[in-house]
Amino acid sequence: MAADLLELDDLLCLREFLRVSNDRSGREASLDQQHEVLVADGQRDRFRLHPEPYREVGSASKYAKKARKDFDRLVKDLETGQFGAGGLALWELSRGSRKVKEWAHMIELLEEQGLLVWIHTHRRMYDPRIARDRRTLLEEAIDAEIESHKTSERLMRDVASRAAEGKAAGRLSWGYTRRHDEETGKLIGRVVIPEIAKLVNELFGRVVRGEAISGIEKLWARRGIVNGVGKPFTHAQLVEVLRNRTYIAERVHLPGKQGRWWYHRDEVRITKGDWPPILKGKKGRKLFFAAQTILDDPSRQKVRPGGSRHLQTMFTLCDECVGPMVVSGKRPSKAMKNVVRPGKGTAGGIRNEDGEGRAPIYRCKNKGCVTINKDDLEKFTIEVVLAYLSSPKVYEDLVRLDGEGGQELESLREKLDVLRQEHRDLIQSRKARRITLAAFESLEPDLVNEIETCEKEIRRLETPPVLRGLIEPGVDVRERWEQIDDPVRRRAIVQVVLTPERAGQLRVLKSPGPGKRWPVESRVVLHQAPAA
Numbered sequence: 001m002a003a004d005l006l007e008l009d010d011l012l013c014l015r016e017f018l019r020v021s022n023d024r025s026g027r028e029a030s031l032d033q034q035h036e037v038l039v040a041d042g043q044r045d046r047f048r049l050h051p052e053p054y055r056e057v058g059s060a061s062k063y064a065k066k067a068r069k070d071f072d073r074l075v076k077d078l079e080t081g082q083f084g085a086g087g088l089a090l091w092e093l094s095r096g097s098r099k100v101k102e103w104a105h106m107i108e109l110l111e112e113q114g115l116l117v118w119i120h121t122h123r124r125m126y127d128p129r130i131a132r133d134r135r136t137l138l139e140e141a142i143d144a145e146i147e148s149h150k151t152s153e154r155l156m157r158d159v160a161s162r163a164a165e166g167k168a169a170g171r172l173s174w175g176y177t178r179r180h181d182e183e184t185g186k187l188i189g190r191v192v193i194p195e196i197a198k199l200v201n202e203l204f205g206r207v208v209r210g211e212a213i214s215g216i217e218k219l220w221a222r223r224g225i226v227n228g229v230g231k232p233f234t235h236a237q238l239v240e241v242l243r244n245r246t247y248i249a250e251r252v253h254l255p256g257k258q259g260r261w262w263y264h265r266d267e268v269r270i271t272k273g274d275w276p277p278i279l280k281g282k283k284g285r286k287l288f289f290a291a292q293t294i295l296d297d298p299s300r301q302k303v304r305p306g307g308s309r310h311l312q313t314m315f316t317l318c319d320e321c322v323g324p325m326v327v328s329g330k331r332p333s334k335a336m337k338n339v340v341r342p343g344k345g346t347a348g349g350i351r352n353e354d355g356e357g358r359a360p361i362y363r364c365k366n367k368g369c370v371t372i373n374k375d376d377l378e379k380f381t382i383e384v385v386l387a388y389l390s391s392p393k394v395y396e397d398l399v400r401l402d403g404e405g406g407q408e409l410e411s412l413r414e415k416l417d418v419l420r421q422e423h424r425d426l427i428q429s430r431k432a433r434r435i436t437l438a439a440f441e442s443l444e445p446d447l448v449n450e451i452e453t454c455e456k457e458i459r460r461l462e463t464p465p466v467l468r469g470l471i472e473p474g475v476d477v478r479e480r481w482e483q484i485d486d487p488v489r490r491r492a493i494v495q496v497v498l499t500p501e502r503a504g505q506l507r508v509l510k511s512p513g514p515g516k517r518w519p520v521e522s523r524v525v526l527h528q529a530p531a532a
Helices: 002-010 031-045 069-080 100-112 131-164 194-208 213-223 235-243 281-296 374-390 392-402 404-431 437-461 477-483 487-497
Strands: 012-020 047-049 054-057 087-090 116-119 124-126 176-180 187-192 250-253 269-272 325-328 361-364 371-373 505-508 524-527
Touching (some): 012 069, 012 116, 194 235, 374 524
Parallel strands (some): 012 047
Antiparallel strands (some): 116 124, 250 269, 361 371
């Protein structure tokens, strides 16, 4: 027994690097299987294995995003002399890396320290100090990287082909499940889960009616509605659901890159999918694109927990510098313009231009040009908004848009989809050099102008979704306003109404003079858009 232990200690000690990709096909040898094979190699070819192998799960491709902690630890141990063995044992060379740069550095480290490399698939030991062995190891690294390139190109072609045919790909969207043939078990396609489909329709409907996503997040959490992994939806996840074109049976493909389609509108390719939609028919598409309009609105305020919920911050403007107004509960600083010292008999401190002390105010965010009492301004603003929404003409226009204008709006949206696809195709044709630069420059400006004209017309015709629920027949607007207890929704309504195209953009003027709380009517102006 002692002789056996002595003989074992005399054997060359190799330290394993075991790696397996996240391969659902089942063809990859598992980490334990690789270890067992290397143990057998050691018994046959007279080497022993270090008791602490490096173990890694993940891709070694140059396209991999995930950090390779154990590979990095292996390199660091070699660089610092903490490797603790006479060589490296691998299942195959590509188990370590598919990047020539990484392996070239590895070979240099092994050579410097006189360490060997055992590769199971070759059934032999390599010595990087020998020119022929070093050449073989480098050639294997080059072959592994080229194979990685080929695999990537093949996958990209397959994905593009499936996308062009409208085939489903990737993870199942919330609300769908896979359907298999009962006899053969073969995948037939994706089908809708009716209970969840109702929730998807509810979400789109609530957002289009003007409800805040943050409010829906809390409501669904109270109702126990959970996502695909059994947890309550976050705000970001609800936005992902609202952006998901799967629900209108559309396949989205971004050639050669990963990302969200709404960040790459000029590059994304959209085709009709081969699965049933959850948002059905023209009504469903109208609902989907109405939600996109809300999400795309550049003036949309994304309120974070603990963030500003004041009625008019950032979109009510200072008339002096046209900067945004913000709420402040503190006295203005001495450096602010239009600030005067208190007169004799005051309680001390600095007053704002309306003679206010610590009362909450709106003030110019840029330079402090103007300030105005917060409560007075908001009361005035609410009256302006309600007067606008109570107007019979406004109501008639919105009804017309929901009725006669609805078909025109739908046609314009379809036209815009076609124009955007033509623009994407034109860009791709230029990138692939299928058309000359001169031809591109002659075609592209007119196409962009047509897209912008179409978008402008859609904005003109669209019924503001947050207004639609406020002016239903037979219900007083003021009463409906009082029933809204969500400050975010109230803010959204005010923000939609107070635009140059509607009631007017509200701007705050300098007060006529100091030391007095001047009426709001003398302090504000509504800027209207020029008549078309």
